[in-house]
Amino acid sequence: xxxxxxxxxxxxxxxxxxxxxxxxxxxxxxxxxxxxxxxxxxxxxxxxxxxxxxxxxxxxxxxxxxxxxxxxxxxxxxxxxxxxxxxxxxxxxxxxxxxxxxxxxxxxxxxxxxxxxxxxxxxxxxxxxxxxxxxxxxxxxxxxxxxxxxxxxxxxxxxxxxxxxxxxxxxxxxxxxxxxxxxxxxxxxxxxxxxxxxxxxxxxxxxxxx
Numbered sequence: 399x400x401x402x403x404x405x406x407x408x409x410x411x412x413x414x415x416x417x418x419x420x421x422x423x424x425x426x427x428x429x430x431x432x433x434x435x436x437x438x439x440x441x442x443x444x445x446x447x448x449x450x451x452x453x454x455x456x457x458x459x460x461x462x463x464x465x466x467x468x469x470x471x472x473x474x475x476x477x478x479x480x481x482x483x484x485x486x487x488x489x490x491x492x493x494x495x496x497x498x499x500x501x502x503x504x505x506x507x508x509x510x511x512x513x514x515x516x517x518x519x520x521x522x523x524x525x526x527x528x529x530x531x532x533x534x535x536x537x538x539x540x541x542x543x544x545x546x547x548x549x550x551x552x553x554x555x556x557x558x559x560x561x562x563x564x565x566x567x568x569x570x571x572x573x574x575x576x577x578x579x580x581x582x583x584x585x586x587x588x589x590x591x592x593x594x595x596x597x598x599x600x601x602x603x604x605x606x607x608x
Contacts, residue, residue: 473603480597482595512530539562557580558579573599
């Protein structure tokens, strides 16, 4: 590739990023939406994730170097299959069709905590945390919390999310279900009325060193 072509490609990539950021800005200013880990990414395409293997063999399906522990770094996609109306400007499913509501890089720690860096602007709240436990048979359950901030920087909502995931036999993927509920910003532990609910499916692929 010539230097001129490389320069054009780089400029084109920067332009695409600037356009994407401008679209996000318009969405925020037009709707006054409250951002956070539950806000949709509005991405047109999502990298494919292989389906996780069903329950069964407890041995490592990918050889001695593959782990059947969920501990590690993952790329995760959340697909909403049910939503209600509320602060987040989401399509109501049904009658709308299921859609990708978010993506993240998630780290599962061996001490029973987990961490999410979601594909969202940091100003709205894109960092979330949780605690998890091993249920056996490669199944894990996690309770996850996130803060959502309004355009003026004030705390707008708190959400709690319960998720159950099943790790594949080779330890390379997992999939499961999630139930995310939004609460008033004063409802720290999510014990009061639910402001909005999003349920759906998870799918993830492990990120490795090699």
